[in-house]
Amino acid sequence: MELLPGLMSGSADARTGSLTIAGRSLGREALLSAAGAVASRIAGAPAAAVYASASLETAVAVLGGLLSGVPIVPVAPDTGHRELHHVLSDSGAVLVLAGQDEPGVEMASWASCGVPIASVSLSEHCTLPTGPTPGLDGTALVLYTSGTTGVPKGVPVTGRAIAADLDALAEAWAWTPEDTLVHGLPLFHVHGLVLGLLGPLRIGSKLVHTGKPTPEGYARANGSLYFGVPTVWSRITQDPESAKALSGARLLVSGSAALPAPVFERLEGLTGLRPAERYGMTETLITVAARADNAHRRPGAVGKPIRGVETRLVSEEGEALPYDGTTVGELQVRGATVFDGYLRRPEATAASFTEDGWFRTGDMAVIEPDGTHRIVGRASTDLIKSGGYRIGAGEVENALLAHPAVREAAVIGVPDDDLGQRIVAYVVPDARGAVSEQELIDSVARDLSVHKRPRKIKFVDSLPRNAMGKVRKDQLGKH
The missing domain is CATH 3.30.300.30 (ANL, C-terminal domain)
Known part of the structure; x- marks a missing residue:
């Protein structure tokens, strides 16, 4: 399929177990076959939710949705009843895909929301259809973001936006099929799901998901490229032996929040690697990133806009601000990775975009003369x-x-x-x-x-x- 050429072409099949999650591995052919079975079962559904645990079943369910053209709604396993009911009803999901061995207590809670649960099995097989596969313009994922008030809002993400983002990040991070990506991030957010799962399947690299992002798990994985959030990197620096085991990697990427300078410095001291920070949102995917070829990466600097993305800095009155490294303004973005609007929320959508089409991130930033961005805070405290x-x-x-x-x-x-x-x-x-x-x-x-x-x-x-x-x-x- 167009979205995942690295998987469909077989480039990821050069290694046994191209996908490993929580100690279980699955090769390309088995992954496609199991996902094909899911695709055939859900074909024609308006949307399908996924109990997005750190498991191979989650990967199969998501891939099944992409193969069938059915929008997938990944949901955190620990989601409470009220929030779950809202997400299922708001997204229009008519079933929940979940591994057959997921915890019975949690499944009972999910079943009480009135949406049938369909088991995902790795042993179920189906030959992929030979006809046209879904294109890139349809909704691939519906991700829910909390925002600052009220219930979570649905963010439809197209295959085209995902493809543009992953290709630009592959360029920025020199990410190739020869890499082994390692992370232990949740599979229901942009970082862990789009970058951390769909990224390897598009690019053709091997993925080792550690189940939980423990220092020991990261140390054992022997990867070349690692993803983490500041909490993960902080805990790794508190385990010097595990941190030193990452010194053979070529790039450590940090995102989802600012990486504290002391953690950046300890991580560099233990691994010899300066972390690459990046910036993005559910609504925009990743828009700004430090480059792999920049040896002068420094704490707090999230790099420059990736290919296909533009940014600007504006005052509260909407006036353009200088890129002088000191002036603080609201960061606004536009480009190939930015969504079109919230699901069923026209008023929220209108409020989120300027009249000339820029998305208001609500984040405050400083841009240096060379275009390097630093995120310095939130426009609101909420x-x-x-x-x-x-x-x-x-x-x-x-x-x-x-x-x-x-x-x-x-x-x-x-x-x-x-x-x-x-x-x-x-x-x-x-x-x-x-x-x-x-x-x-x-x-x-x-x-x-x-x-x-x-x-x-x-x-x-x-x-x-x-x-x-x-x-x-x-x-x-x-x-």
Whole structure:
């Protein structure tokens, strides 16, 4: 198929077990055969969700969707009931694809949402159809992003955008079929799924997914190219022996949040490699990246726009700002990787684009005279980046407010050496009943996802507000 020539051409078949996830391997022919069986079962469906665990079954399910032209909706395994119900109904998914050996308790929770679950088996085989395969213009994936308020929004991603992004990144990182990519990132986000799974299948390189991104797993994999988020790299630097084992790689890539300078420096000291940082969003895929051939990569610099992408820096009034290395403005992007609009959200789509077609990232950046970008913060305080995840504060606040013992809630991200940011919630309890910190943390984990739970709950008598009644999050903890 057009999207995955590295898989379809057989270039990845030069190695036994071209795809390894959590210690299990699958060659090209077996992968295509099992995915063909999935494709034949779901053909014609408006959309199919995937229980996106770190497994070969997830890879087969996603590939089956691509082969059939059915949009795939990858969903985190720990997604809570309310969030899951929203994603399934909003996306139009009519079934859930899941490995037959996934945890029974979780499957029971998913089944309660009323969408049938179809088992994915590696032993099921089907000959691929000989007719035309889906082109690149249709929706390949529907990814859900938290944003800053309300429920997650669906982001339709076309095969053409994925192809453009992966080809440009292959150019930027000198990524070839001779590489072995290693990572342990979730298979329901851009980083782990699009770059980390579809990337090797398009380029033809070998993939070793470690199941969980442990220092020991990365050290054992013997890769040439490694992907990680700051939390992963931080933990690897705390295990010097595992870090030193990566010194044989040619490139370490970090993304999803800013890599702290101390982690960058420790990683370089232990491996001899300067990490390459990159920047992107669910709506845009990866748009800016440090290059493999730039030996002067430095902390905080995410590189230059990749081929097919343009960026600009603007003031709050929308005026163009200089690329002088000091002036801060909002980063806006346009190009081949940018989505067309949110699923069923015309108002949100209109608000996200300028009149002349640039996507408003909401991130603040500085651009140096040579075009190197540095992301310096968020235009609002309501998008939290923790452990590589982008988490909307409003979503967590809504989950807290759903608890009968909570009267008011405000959520912020505070700096954390390991996670990048940790979620802290300020809660005004309802006078009618007492509630414990752990009870509220567990409640959010059940309703949303485990990684969206607050790490700390602070009980207060009131929240600081301005004259319009809006919570002053910059004053939290100071009054």
